[in-house]
Amino acid sequence: MFYHPEESLQRSELDQLQTERLKAVVENARKSPFYAERLKGFDTREISTPADIVKLPFTTKDDLRSQYPYGLLTRPLDEFVRLHASSGTTGSPTAIFYTQKDIDTWADLMARSMHTAGIRKSDVLQNMSGYGLFTGGLGIHNGSERLGCLTIPAGAGNTRRQIKLIRDFNVTVLHIIPSFALYFAQKVREEGFDPKDMPWRIALIGAEPHTEETRQRIEELMHIKAYNSYGLSEMNGPGVAFECTEQSGMHVWEDAYIPEIIDPVTGEHVAEGEIGELVMTTLRRDGMPIIRYRTRDLTRFIPGECACGRKHRRIDRIAGRADDMLIVKGVNIYPMQIEQVLMSMPEVGQNYLIELFHEGFMDQIRIKVEIKDQFFVEDMRALQNLQKSIASRLCSEILVTPRVELVMHDSIPKAEGKAVRVVDLRDKE
Amino acid sequence: MFYHPEESLQRSELDQLQTERLKAVVENARKSPFYAERLKGFDTREISTPADIVKLPFTTKDDLRSQYPYGLLTRPLDEFVRLHASSGTTGSPTAIFYTQKDIDTWADLMARSMHTAGIRKSDVLQNMSGYGLFTGGLGIHNGSERLGCLTIPAGAGNTRRQIKLIRDFNVTVLHIIPSFALYFAQKVREEGFDPKDMPWRIALIGAEPHTEETRQRIEELMHIKAYNSYGLSEMNGPGVAFECTEQSGMHVWEDAYIPEIIDPVTGEHVAEGEIGELVMTTLRRDGMPIIRYRTRDLTRFIPGECACGRKHRRIDRIAGRADDMLIVKGVNIYPMQIEQVLMSMPEVGQNYLIELFHEGFMDQIRIKVEIKDQFFVEDMRALQNLQKSIASRLCSEILVTPRVELVMHDSIPKAEGKAVRVVDLRDKE
Ligand SMILES: [Zn+2]
Ligand SMILES: [Zn+2]
Helix, strand or coil: CCCCHHHHCCHHHHHHHHHHHHHHHHHHHCCCHHHHHHCCCCCHHHCCCHHHHHHCCCECHHHHHHCCCCCCCCCCHHHEEEEEECCCCCCCCCEEEEEHHHHHHHHHHHHHHHHHCCCCCCCEEEECCCCCCCHHHHHHHHHHHHHCCEEECCCCCCHHHHHHHHHHCCCCEEECCHHHHHHHHHHHHHCCCCHHHCCCCEEECCCCCCCHHHHHHHHHHHCCEEECEEEEHHHCEEEEEEECCCCCCEEECCCCEEEEEECCCCCCECCCCCCEEEEEEECCCCCCCCCCEEEEEEECEECCCCCCCCCCCEECCCCCEHHHCEEECCEEECHHHHHHHHHCCCCEEEEEEEEEEEECCEEEEEEEEEECHHHCCCCHHHHHHHHHHHHHHHHHHHCCCCEEEEEECCCCCCCCCCCCCEEECCCCC | CCCCHHHHCCHHHHHHHHHHHHHHHHHHHCCCHHHHHHCCCCCHHHCCCHHHHHHCCCECHHHHHHCCCCCCCCCCHHHEEEEEECCCCCCCCCEEEEEHHHHHHHHHHHHHHHHHCCCCCCCEEEECCCCCCCHHHHHHHHHHHHHCCEEECCCCCCHHHHHHHHHHCCCCEEECCHHHHHHHHHHHHHCCCCHHHCCCCEEECCCCCCCHHHHHHHHHHHCCEEECEEEEHHHCEEEEEEECCCCCCEEECCCCEEEEEECCCCCCECCCCCCEEEEEEECCCCCCCCCCEEEEEEECECCCCCCCCCCCCEECCCCCEHHHCEEECCEEECHHHHHHHHHCCCCEEEEEEEEEEEECCEEEEEEEEEECHHHCCCCHHHHHHHHHHHHHHHHHHHCCCCEEEEEECCCCCCCCCCCCCEEECCCCC
8 A cells, every 4th residue: 555664654653763863864964064063062862852853953045055065965076976956046056966875765755755646657657847957857757767657758848749748658647837737738628639538647736836726726627636745955856745645735754854843933843733934854865964954935734644544744735935924913924824815705806915014013914805896896784794704714814803905806006927915014114 | 997897898709699689689579569570480590690680670760650659569568667759740759668677778878888988976967958858868867877977967058057057066077969069168258268277078969960070179169078979769869889088989889789781772781881871779678679770870880999999899970861872873972971071171161062963874973062262263273173183082982973063152052041962953854
């Protein structure tokens, strides 16, 4: 049933394995110039449970930048066989190095992840993502071959050729970026094919964060099961956390990583089930271990146990970036929380705007919400009820009462490109 | 000194190995629907030396097309982990399938090839070719990792980022397409860097056929050693034949392939050292063996032994496609032969035109040659001498006496895009 024996470990076994491996990681990390300095004075014997990880310092993106390119390497450069680098278009670049052992570990984790989503050796996988420095391409490719799938390195673009390959070779699994999947489903229809008749059954769409609604749309439009996953190059790439066939959160492979969720301001663990910043530690990276890496990605642990039987903790889909966090009346608020509430209400249109301002010494939050035309009626009472209902739902999610202002469809100015969702007027006063 | 023991095999040992492996290939190939039929009635015991390969039938591109997609597979589909397909924009597509063992064999041959060109584990290789269905990307990538080089999957394009990666990571080896190399050398200068100061030392430029002059220009402009190689997806991809550090022809790895050179019309072997069509047989492809594949590529065996000590036969750089061959007075002539003679003469300009026509029942060949302005002088005798000298050099190369006509610079009309070099007027008469 499971691909690796590690998948069936009980919680106590996972805890023990994590403890042992965390100790080894600390010892290994000290071989790098960066951690030799950073971990000076830390006694590895202070670790006796995974929870002791809080005694270790964080590692940030800025640390990776300042150590570029070789500061985190624990081995001589000629023992490495691969590097992936960020483009460095924003700020300084970062680079992640892999030994052959690291590449093998990654491929194994990736193969396990795909198996977890129901993919088998007999599947035919078309890898529709770009290759190159982006870890998604080679990561999925190596995992697919490791699992034994017939792997088609189609790369990105060229919709017609993609369709031809899928039909000619009875492709059963697609690795496809979610935003491209929506376009692709349309194109398949335009080329005269019914998605129902296509041979595919599974789409891996974890390459970019997306909502549950997007997943459901992809599943409906393509007649496919779409699986979410989580990865980042600092933790190898894809294959860090993956949905099982229950599709209820992504299992973090806790034999290979220790996940934590912290308050981005205080650095303390949040209460179980609360949203915060995901912090990750590699337990099986040999050449470039990274301890307590602040991913800046927001998510929460999903409480309880998964019906699949795996005890590896699950994280929820990514709900934005820590840098988006707002503090209002001392409470952490994530715009994604507000968006989720609004988008769940049928009366609400596509656009909204969050405004923060001071009233006296108090923070206030005002949310302008576009209402669909058919609900923007003359009946004042109906509108008032809608307004109260939105405010109350938001309050129970963000724990602060916002002022809700209903506005007409298309009345919030749209910026070119990325939508502006938050205006903070507090600094200007 | 050598990467694999097979590199030091003596000729008699290679012959023996080829004989054994060829027998095994025939037996394995029979498991595929295509060869079961094609080899019906052939008794494997008829093979007792590699020369007996001529008793086997050819396989053509059309065969691959008619058998698309699965006709040449010797194993169940779920034992394959990779396929590369031609784009199929011209004519029907072809597809090549690989088992895990085939991928490993390919990576090994590729690693050996790179080692032969002087690349070592301590090198840093930047793979500047596209990935995807093109075998050059993943082929070089896997070989580089297999050899233990630090491999940067940069992919194609983005010149500035390429330069930054090369400088940041002290890249010593580039895999780069020759036409891009010439552009890239220019760009590096424009960005303010002297190629002499760049960390590179070796460029692999085998991805597209090119002349010796192009290689020398790349070497001079980039201050680099540029190595040619030969490969095609039907024989895995790159890693079929590679230049050693002697740079005097490409060693075909004869423990893995049997190369032949034939007259494209008669199908008979040409005399040693003569140009003809390269025919290749896989000796180590498990899932999809191909016997006597007509590559349509023109080359010749380089006579004699290489100073490096390897006995694996060498082929010359590709001199065009068999489809370009002309038959004049019963003699095979390749336009590339004519081009090579012309381009070796300092008086000759960039353009020329080959015209074939009938005179009575006889084929005639006329070659219009543009002469550089400074040589197009009033002195009739000097021009006549030049004309005779060109005709005589051409005759000793193509074994037919052409009529040579000297014309002024820019007097031969240039077509848009690809130059028209041959006009055959014989069909029209
Ligand atoms: Zn599960
Ligand atoms: Zn040699």
